[in-house]
Amino acid sequence: MSPCGGIRLSSGESDPRAPASALAWLKDRVGWDALAHLAAKKEVPIHRYTIFYYLGGMALFLFLVQVATGILLLLYYRPSASEAFESVQYIMAEVPFGWLIRSIHSWGANIFVGVVILHMVSVFFLKAYRAPRELTWITGAALLFLALGFGFSGYLLPWNTLAFFATKVGTDVPAQLPGFGPLISRILRGGSDVTGATLSRFYGIHVAILPALTTLLLGVHLVLVQQKGMSVPPSVLRQKPRAMKFVPEFLLRDMVGWLVAVALLAGLAAFQPWELGVKADPFAPAPAGIRPEWYFLSMFQLLKYLPSEIAGVPGELIGVLFFGALAAVLVFVPLLDRKASLGRPSPWWNRFAAVALAGALVLMFLALRLVPGATP
């Protein structure tokens, strides 16, 4: 044994008494080399649709931004009806850079949902849901619903007039379903009406339940993505495209996108700070122009057009059942679209999706035009 202790050992075996460096010790304990090997192998195909590959990573990045700003916000936020509004006001006015954190969180939420939707739309049209990636799609659809849940529950937390009444309208929707509907509504609201109990519940949903579910599903989703690799659309597959390494080529390009997103969020926070509005007064009448956030607007508008009764069934119930059916189709698309699994084009699915998207967009713009936004 050398008196100096500098024995050269084979890799995988390090002398605990004399590590080559702290970093090397850490890498060894964590199993870094195996992970680095996997990462080095990951490749991203280069073709005309490569740009859509960035959307998944962007969604993930924006989610992490939400988690970080959300954690910072909950250091000052108070989830009770008598203090919620004032605590958000306090964050905006007194806490140093509170205005920045809060505006980034509010703007970030909307941009995050937008990117998730774009990601899903691009995956759909690129047929990335076909075998063997069906489960990736299904977990992804569930993640979309979780994102919408984050948006809906978070919207109430500042406890301003607009949020209060939008939540009232929103939690009325499940009550339309026969049987368990009213019970679901009651469970959501923590009572028969939207009150401080609803706020506590939505807070718990927003910072505990949904994050736990998201962590689980996101974990599964990401593992599946790594296992199966990047999907290539059938039309491009035939051309056998080149590939670039994920690390560092794709990752560096990802980072460009992430930095642009950060710049955008900071700019919005400084030039278009998110409004605070007026504290909710449950006894005041609902102001004109109550509407939910943009990602719920198409459903909101469609429900308005339904007549109060269709063949003896309440119109709203028909609407809710219709959305439920659409959601089910969305989740099970990979299992329903047999052609795509076989690598063949499925134009009817594309047309169906295009019509649904166009309809949703039209409804959304109608809602924006016809329902003047009330002052929050």
Place this chain on the structure above:
Amino acid sequence: MSRIVLALATLLGAASTGLSAPAPPPTPPPTAARAPAAIGCVDCHLALDDARVSPPARAFADDIHARSGFTCANCHGGDPRTEDMDLAHDPKKGFRGKPSPKDIPALCGKCHADAALMKQFNPSERVDQLAEYLTSGHGKALAHGDEAVATCISCHGAHGILPVKDSRSPVFPTRIAQTCNRCHGDPKLMAAHELPSDVYAKYSKSVHFAALNRKGDLSSPTCNSCHGNHGAAPPQVGSVANVCGTCHAVFAEQFKASPHQPAFADMGLPGCVTCHENHEIVQPSDAFLSTGKEGKCGACHEAGTEGARAAAAMYADILALKKETEAAKIALKREAEAGMLVAAAQFDLSRADEALTRARADVHLFQPYAVQQTVAGGLAIARTARARAARLQRERDFRRKGLLLSLALIGLSIAALIAKIRDLSRNRHS
């Protein structure tokens, strides 16, 4: 039918007994110890179903006197316990039929001016109504033989008398003006007394009417608040300011300390109403001080005189405060819309509104210096608020500058990234 025959027979019988017996004392009022006598009058009068004698009987059921155990006989005399009309209407039993207007005050005063009696029913009830009435315009005219004036029953009703606190009573605060208007709105009747008949029309345009009838503020004045209840007479010229001053105390004190008070007294002009009217008291505006259509000062103070200059100075000061406060409010609102929080600044600015209210009160001192002082205080507050709005704007700009710095660093990073990416791809290809 048989009742009428019986009545006629009784009448004949009564007539034969002669009417020379002395009038017995009037039916004593009931006390708590004695049960009220049977109301024979009401039964008969109701059954007769006559347009003249039945309505009083119907109305009496609601009357407060009925609730206290009084009967028709307590005012009209006669015997309420018999069904025989002659016996019931017997003048020997004190029956006097329908009293004439000139007898009414004394009739009501028989009980209502008797302190010992009223104490049995309502110890805190006043007993000086009759004495007051005799000092009133109505009372004096009645004493001179004019029967076309108000007596007790003109305002309180005769048979369905409700307490003043009952909102259905014609003398409940919200209904007094209409009750007075029954006579005071009759041009022919008023012409005979040389009084105007448009008073109600004017009063209904006033802020006091709006406060009383629309906002439900029962402390707002109506006819009796300024003219008196039972001693109703218009306030004398020298006492108008006192009357208004019972509520508008601050303004009355200021007016008394002002040069207008001796001047008005000399000229025989009443305080307050010279500018504010007596019945058509509308919401005053700052334009009262101006030289325009709404201006009041020009009626006495010709242009160029010291008075006109004083008015112009006060008007200018008040307008300046209004303008500065408005500008501060707009500046703060702008900052609020840009996302800055302005609650504390707005709270402090509300004191400028108070200064404006006080300045408008100080106008009644008719000394420009006083208004100027108050306005100066308000201007200081408004200017401070504007300074705070400016500070908030600077903070907003600082945030944007900080942002630009971050953006610059991000831009630099992006440029470095892109250069690195290019370099890598060059390497791969070479």
Place this chain on the structure above:
Amino acid sequence: MDALEDGSTRRRWLTYLLGTSLGASAISFLYPVLKYLVPPATSEPSLSEIELDVKASDIPANSGRIVPFAGKPVVLFRTAAGELKALTATCTHLACTVQYRPDRSDIWCACHNGIYDANGTNVSGPPPRPLARLDVAVRGDKVVIRRV
């Protein structure tokens, strides 16, 4: 210097630039976050309870003052008997700010001579409704006002 050396110099320079700019950006993100974590001097965000800057010992018996509470004025006063009370200071008549009158131990509105007693009840003049009561507590020496 041949192309290869040029390349490696450039690469080093690029990596250095990338590292520095990313590092500086990271600091510009971290700075606000770290400042955010430090709680500000005014500690009370809640407007249902506010700790005032006034010390209880600064209010002698039979005196009062106006303090802000949730953006509205409140009259904080100590009765002759020594009890601390607080009432909303917005007169229920036409919204002027009332004041405590030591010579009469009542609350007075200077605008139209409205008078309230120490419980806030409107006793004289135009005010149609009483003043709302607020809860007063003393924490240490600081006065805390709460909505009832």
